[in-house]
Amino acid sequence: MKKETVNGCCAVCGNASLLLCVDQTEYTxxxxxxxxxxxxxxxxxxxxxxxxxxxxxxxxxCGEYHQVPEKMTQGE
Numbered sequence: 001m002k003k004e005t006v007n008g009c010c011a012v013c014g015n016a017s018l019l020l021c022v023d024q025t026e027y028t029x030x031x032x033x034x035x036x037x038x039x040x041x042x043x044x045x046x047x048x049x050x051x052x053x054x055x056x057x058x059x060x061x062c063g064e065y066h067q068v069p070e071k072m073t074q075g076e
Contacts, residue, residue: 002056002065010059011066018057018066023049 003011010018025047029040048054055073057066 002067005057005066010062010064012064013059013062015059015061017061018059020068020072021056021058021065023054025049 005011005018006014008018009016026044027046028044030037031040032038055068057068058064059066
């Protein structure tokens with residue numbers, strides 16, 4: 001379960017620098033050449049995952065996830 005921040009800081013370790021995370025799926029074409037899989041780079045397509053649960057704040061210090069304030073999720 002995602003925790004709420006405490007005064008904008010991590011509820012676990014107190015770190016004030018959090019990262020906004022948005023789940024995405026990246027699609028990259030591949031093909032098999034001489035029995036080996038090869039990526040067709042740089043051709044790829046990225047889709048953002050829909051839904052409130054796909055957005056969260058991450059504390060890079062301790063790895064805890066936090067709830068995103070409502071203001072930051074508007075206009076997804």
